[in-house]
Amino acid sequence: MPKIVDHEARRREIVDAYLAVLGRAGATGTTGRTVAAELGLTPGTLWHYFASVEQIAEAAARRGVLRTIERIAGRTAGQRGLEALLGIAEEVLPLDATTRAEAQVVVAFWGTAEPLASPGLRLGRVPEFEALTTTALREAVDDGELAAATPIRSLVRLLDSVYAGEQVIAVADAGDRESEDHRAAVELCLRPWAATEQARRRLRAWAGGR
DSSP states (O other), rough: OOOOOHHHHHHHHHHHHHHHHHHTTTEEEEEEEHHHHHHOOOOOTTTOSSHHHHHHHHHHHHHHHHHHHHHHHHHHHTHHHHHHHHHHHHHHSSSSSSHHHHHHHHHHHHHSOOOOTTTTTGGGGGGGHHHHHHHHHHHHHHSSBBOTTTOOHHHHHHHHHHHHHHHHHHHHTTTTTTTHHHHHHHHHGGGGGOOOOHHHHHHHHTTTTO
């Protein structure tokens, strides 16, 4: 009888192998051949499950997004407004081994994706993060932590750009940049809109006292 292969399980194995090779060899060393070798397969076997290495990279990036969203839900449970906003930033910015590894994956994906492909992951603009950030900003305005004139839509886009930029910097610097520098970039975006001294102190404390 022919061997029955669990298609989804094999796809997960391929993504795991991609991540393992990426962690060791970086984006330039992660190819169909090296991923297949990690699994002891011939390169052609991969293409029964993915159309290209770029598709594997997208699956790995999407997995990272889903895990980040799960962490955000746990971290921000029972929080709202400014505290929720900073909790989101903690789970997106490359501040520890987990988030730096995720940054490496998404930056590798951006480097391989076609310009118009995968709009849900393109250049850091992930709809789920945008929705969570928008909600937290609106709550912060409603609670008086941020000014009523806070340009929420523009600030969401700015924060998306900062998250993406800080991920690229972390990957380029091999994780040498201090966590306070990543936080300071976000704090600088929010500082002009802080409506109370308490909110300003909270932002300074979160950013490391800058």
